[in-house]
Amino acid sequence: MAQHYATPWNILKESFIYYGKTFKFNALAVTAMYLPFFLTLSRLMQHMISSVEYEYMMDLKFWIWYGASMLYMLPAYIYFGYVMTRKVGLAYRGEEEPLSETLRLGLSNFFPLFLLSLLLTLGFLGGYLLLVVPGIILLLAWSLYQPVFVEEGLRGKAALKRSRQLTKGFKGEIFGVAFMLVMLLYIVMLVLGGIILTLSWNTLMTHPQPEEIFMTRRFWNGYTLFMGLFTILLIPFYFVIPSIFYFNLKKEKEPIETGLEPPRPNSPIGLY
Numbered sequence: 001m002a003q004h005y006a007t008p009w010n011i012l013k014e015s016f017i018y019y020g021k022t023f024k025f026n027a028l029a030v031t032a033m034y035l036p037f038f039l040t041l042s043r044l045m046q047h048m049i050s051s052v053e054y055e056y057m058m059d060l061k062f063w064i065w066y067g068a069s070m071l072y073m074l075p076a077y078i079y080f081g082y083v084m085t086r087k088v089g090l091a092y093r094g095e096e097e098p099l100s101e102t103l104r105l106g107l108s109n110f111f112p113l114f115l116l117s118l119l120l121t122l123g124f125l126g127g128y129l130l131l132v133v134p135g136i137i138l139l140l141a142w143s144l145y146q147p148v149f150v151e152e153g154l155r156g157k158a159a160l161k162r163s164r165q166l167t168k169g170f171k172g173e174i175f176g177v178a179f180m181l182v183m184l185l186y187i188v189m190l191v192l193g194g195i196i197l198t199l200s201w202n203t204l205m206t207h208p209q210p211e212e213i214f215m216t217r218r219f220w221n222g223y224t225l226f227m228g229l230f231t232i233l234l235i236p237f238y239f240v241i242p243s244i245f246y247f248n249l250k251k252e253k254e255p256i257e258t259g260l261e262p263p264r265p266n267s268p269i270g271l272y
Contacts, residue, residue: 005248008176015177015244019236021091022084026236029080034231036069042224078114081239082106085150088243112155113146119156120145140171146239147246166249177241185234 019026083106090097124138144163148154154162167174 005251006170006173006245008173008180011173011177011241011244011248012180014248015237015241018088018091018244019240022087022240023236025087026084026239027232029084030232030235033073033076033080033235034228036072038224038228038231040066040069041227075110075114078117079106079110081146082109082113082150084236084239085146085243088240089147089151089247092243092247109149113149116145116149116156116159120160123160137171140174141167143167143174144242144246144249147243151246166246166253170245170249170252174245177245181237181241185237188233189230 083102086097086102086105090102120142123142124135141164142160144166145159148159148162148166152159152162
């Protein structure tokens, strides 16, 4: 049987390799992306603990801060998503680029990528509202829109069409990788949660009533720390894996264009 590039195990293996190579940059990008949100979460917890019942909900300054942090997150996700995807692409090709240039390209491509993300969201919601399965199929078919946009400069419907072309015949592999990643991240979440629970053990001992545990600063500080660490570990995969799939599917389907030979029997790449 022929051997292929875009197998789940090969994708996961390369994803972890380039996750590691770009982790420092991506961790900083994710921190910049979510820092206002976690500051807001921390402030909310402090309000809940120190306020009488729901008095904190009347704090106008808090809601202004909350609204600003939420408005920041969408453009931040699009912008930093672009620069993280570009960083993975550069690492995959063994190229380097000044950080200032990467950030500049993120700004210059922000609005077209925003419109593409909006188009994808509307299309996915339309498919999901009709039936769940068509929505999932569309999500898998369009899952490479980000690397297509970054690497090939395609926009709008052209980017979605190109993504569908690359993913055709490989939606099962994409779903399989997503499932394995979810299982792995679930294990990571349990480990991190166990660490935070251990650090909060004194709180559990001094507050035998479960409802009291949730009203202590130590618990909420631990919870915020846990969510922050989990987010920093998780979010880069959302951009690394589609990029790795993109490059491997190009090798799979367009070997001449990429300067590579077609998959050969007995190749060490991996079994299809």
